Amino acid sequence: MKFQIFFAFGAVLLLSSCKHELPELIDDSGPCLPGVVYFKNDVLPILQSNCAMSGCHDAKTAREGIRLTDYANVMRAGVVKGSSRESELYKVLIDNNPGDIMPPPPASLTADQIKTIKDWIDQGAKNNACTSCDSSGTVSYSAKIWPIINSGCTGCHGYGKNTQLTSYSDVKVQVDNGKLSGALNHKSGFLPMPQGGAKWTDCQLRMLDRWIADGAPNN
Numbered sequence: 770m771k772f773q774i775f776f777a778f779g780a781v782l783l784l785s786s787c788k789h790e791l792p793e794l795i796d797d798s799g800p801c802l803p804g805v806v807y808f809k810n811d812v813l814p815i816l817q818s819n820c821a822m823s824g825c826h827d828a829k830t831a832r833e834g835i836r837l838t839d840y841a842n843v844m845r846a847g848v849v850k851g852s853s854r855e856s857e858l859y860k861v862l863i864d865n866n867p868g869d870i871m872p873p874p875p876a877s878l879t880a881d882q883i884k885t886i887k888d889w890i891d892q893g894a895k896n897n898a899c900t901s902c903d904s905s906g907t908v909s910y911s912a913k914i915w916p917i918i919n920s921g922c923t924g925c926h927g928y929g930k931n932t933q934l935t936s937y938s939d940v941k942v943q944v945d946n947g948k949l950s951g952a953l954n955h956k957s958g959f960l961p962m963p964q965g966g967a968k969w970t971d972c973q974l975r976m977l978d979r980w981i982a983d984g985a986p987n988n
């Protein structure tokens with residue numbers, strides 16, 4: 770009897786540790802409207818490249834418990850929706866005290882970047898996104914294709930996965946065997962991707978297919 774309880778407990782532990790964390794999915798298919806600040810397009814990239822690096826506010830170091838890596842964690846870092854005046858995340862950017870201002874001197878955000886964060890908070894600090902998708906002309910892999918794969922696929926398709934998508938050469942393998950286009954276009958005979966997420970928009974799929982038609986260059 771004891772053994773059975775033990776066994777059941779172990780199975781529950783095992784199951785819960787296998788549960789897959791879904792990447793955060795927000796609707797980013799609408800066009801980018803002028804005057805609106807978007808978290809995913811405008812704010813997160815500033816935080817990721819200036820604050821969420823190793824030794825500072827990345828997921829691992831998390832100085833002072835602050836991780837500026839995604840919406841939920843950014844909100845926890847002291848954002849009062851609609852009020853930059855009361856938001857710690859904004860106040861540290863304009864602190865007069867060199868010991869308190871973020872990022873620590875000599876690094877600093879530009880006036881434009883600070884305004885972007887202020888406006889985003891004052892507009893309600895929404896978890897919003899838009900698409901600036903443009904399928905005309907030559908499609909750049911690094912600017913147009915990789916960012917969508919990197920943000921929406923690598924969570925499930927990391928190192929050692931059956932279908933690994935962690936670099937250009939991984940992606941190229943899936944282009945050459947036809948699976949990338951098949952899966953993203955939801956063609957029959959392929960697993961529809963992203964699994965559990967929204968199908969890529971028509972514009973994104975047009976971009977993908979044009980890039981593949983150009984020979985899928987690492988451009």
Ligand code: HEC
Nearest residue numbers: 921922925930931932943948949952959960962963964965
């Ligand atoms: C929630 C997890 C998850 C997400 C997100 C996800 N996939 Fe998958 N994907 C899977 C699983 C599971 C399989 C089947 C096992 C394998 O091939 O790795 C798969 C298979 C594939 C395949 C092979 C399809 C086939 O028919 O054999 C491709 C290509 C693929 N995924 C591309 C993508 C791309 C591109 C994205 C992002 C837009 C993505 N996936 C997002 C879980 C996911």
